[in-house]
Amino acid sequence: MLLTITCTGENASAISFLLYKNPYRPQKFELGYGSAYVFYPELSDKKTAAALLLDINPVNLARGKEGSSNFVCAPSGLFDYVNDRPYVSSSFMSVAISSVFRTAMSGRADEYQQLSDSLLNLEAVITMLPCRSDTAMLNRVFEPLGYEVKIDSFNSDDNFPDWGESKYVNLTIKGNVRLRDLLKHIYILIPVFDKQKHYWIGKDEVDKLLRNAGDWLTNHPEKTFITSRYLKRLNPLVNQAFEQLVACDTQKEDNQEEDKTPQEIKEKRLTLNAQRLGSVVAALKNCNARSVIDIGCGEGNLLRFLVREKQFENIAGADVSFLALERAAEKLKLSETEYLKEKVNLFQSSLTYKDARFKGYDAVCIIEVIEHLDLSRLNAFERVLFEFTKPRFIILTTPNREYNVKYEYISEGKFRHNDHRFEWTREEFRSWAEKVSLKYGYTVKFSEIGEKDEVLGASTQMGVFTLCA
Ligand code: SAH
Numbered sequence: 001m002l003l004t005i006t007c008t009g010e011n012a013s014a015i016s017f018l019l020y021k022n023p024y025r026p027q028k029f030e031l032g033y034g035s036a037y038v039f040y041p042e043l044s045d046k047k048t049a050a051a052l053l054l055d056i057n058p059v060n061l062a063r064g065k066e067g068s069s070n071f072v073c074a075p076s077g078l079f080d081y082v083n084d085r086p087y088v089s090s091s092f093m094s095v096a097i098s099s100v101f102r103t104a105m106s107g108r109a110d111e112y113q114q115l116s117d118s119l120l121n122l123e124a125v126i127t128m129l130p131c132r133s134d135t136a137m138l139n140r141v142f143e144p145l146g147y148e149v150k151i152d153s154f155n156s157d158d159n160f161p162d163w164g165e166s167k168y169v170n171l172t173i174k175g176n177v178r179l180r181d182l183l184k185h186i187y188i189l190i191p192v193f194d195k196q197k198h199y200w201i202g203k204d205e206v207d208k209l210l211r212n213a214g215d216w217l218t219n220h221p222e223k224t225f226i227t228s229r230y231l232k233r234l235n236p237l238v239n240q241a242f243e244q245l246v247a248c249d250t251q252k253e254d255n256q257e258e259d260k261t262p263q264e265i266k267e268k269r270l271t272l273n274a275q276r277l278g279s280v281v282a283a284l285k286n287c288n289a290r291s292v293i294d295i296g297c298g299e300g301n302l303l304r305f306l307v308r309e310k311q312f313e314n315i316a317g318a319d320v321s322f323l324a325l326e327r328a329a330e331k332l333k334l335s336e337t338e339y340l341k342e343k344v345n346l347f348q349s350s351l352t353y354k355d356a357r358f359k360g361y362d363a364v365c366i367i368e369v370i371e372h373l374d375l376s377r378l379n380a381f382e383r384v385l386f387e388f389t390k391p392r393f394i395i396l397t398t399p400n401r402e403y404n405v406k407y408e409y410i411s412e413g414k415f416r417h418n419d420h421r422f423e424w425t426r427e428e429f430r431s432w433a434e435k436v437s438l439k440y441g442y443t444v445k446f447s448e449i450g451e452k453d454e455v456l457g458a459s460t461q462m463g464v465f466t467l468c469a
Pocket residue numbers: 295296297298299300301302318319320321324349350351352366367368369372373
């Protein structure tokens with residue numbers, strides 16, 4: 001599948017600076033499900049076109065995907081191997097855009113900032129966009145954003161005119177827009193027309209929608225259609241996204257509040273993070289682990305510690321959030337550091353679904369993640385980790401709820417973070433950990449991390465699980 005973005009007008013070739021992609025050298029990017037290529041079919045000061053070509057590997061797709069045999073609770077299907085994914089503009093293209101053009105999407109352009117903030121004469125061609133016979137919807141979605149829309153449709157098969165029109169079209173949109181807005185529009189709107197999203201739909205998707213569409217979606221006449229299709233008609237999520245879109249202004253105020261967090265509290269949080277990571281690294285050394293996977297690795301705080309230690313020869317990080325993984329790769333400087341590319345593997349996955357890539361490491365770390373899982377998914381998580389992955393060691397940390405009264409910023413009955421679904425007391429954590437250890441053949445040792453209060457214990461609790469021989 002192919003996306004081309006063409007800029008016409010004075011100094012059109014400068015678009016390559018905004019895209020952060022060298023026009024004189026085609027580049028290849030490895031993504032979990034295939035490869036993406038960026039090249040420039042046309043390059044002049046009057047007109048420059050950049051192309052993003054996605055080459056999907058259907059075999060990779062079959063691994064760990066919903067509907068595939070690697071997916072917990074789902075039977076395997078022919079869909080794994082026979083499908084339209086390699087050819088159409090689908091959410092895979094969206095993921096490729098966010099991965100390959102991430103800086104351009106953010107609008108940061110260093111010395112070209114003025115150009116990045118300017119409206120440019122841009123045209124994007126999206127090939128093979130699935131839209132059933134719903135082409136009028138393409139106009140209703142793209143025109144209010146200021147685009148001229150052109151749709152090329154085809155026969156399903158010229159040899160069999162009775163089969164009628166194909167459900168795929170080539171879409172051209174043209175307008176005076178900032179490059180970052182064009183990319184965000186395409187990023188969000190391709191999955192709106194492609195009904196099969198390939199990755200897990202959850203709260204993270206709501207965040208993504210709001211981050212990339214908050215400003216232009218609020219007043220869009222097709223807001224309902226876009227939001228519900230993007231979130232695949234999962235009503236609780238759609239409602240949640242709506243509530244947040246409506247509450248956009250309040251949210252901005254809240255963010256300002258967050259910035260007012262007293263320096264002292266920020267510093268305490270930093271110290272606690274450092275202590276936690278120090279304790280995890282010490283526990284890993286005690287276990288003599290040589291290979292480690294950090295699941296729910298976030299932006300790679302632990303990974304950055306691990307890569308510095310010779311003992312850890314093989315390191316992986318997994319997270320359900322693609323954005324977090326991108327930040328982790330950036331902070332680790334993975335693309336610039338050859339030996340790290342060999343040593344560290346980052347991939348997107350969820351802890352609540354079986355994934356063969358979790359296997360084969362001496363130790364699995366689950367650091368401040370379990371409290372983000374819905375209680376109804378805890379059983380799936382236990383089976384994935386203790387029964388299916390079954391490493392020799394598991395190191396798991398989670399907040400100690402009893403300690404929350406020490407934090408003035410947490411109101412009574414609230415959790416430390418909006419996204420926490422629960423927080424355990426020491427007793428609750430112990431009884432859960434002992435129950436799973438017994439069930440799956442592990443022993444567990446507990447410790448506390450952070451300043452310790454005699455009555456309340458410390459802020460973080462840690463369990464080190466060891467597989468019985
Ligand atoms: N371990 C990191 C990040 C903790 S924040 C650290 O200590 O800094 C929690 C992380 O868990 C987030 O990055 C979130 O995206 C991830 N997460 C939430 N649910 C998950 C799931 N089901 N599978 C994998 N990761 C998940």
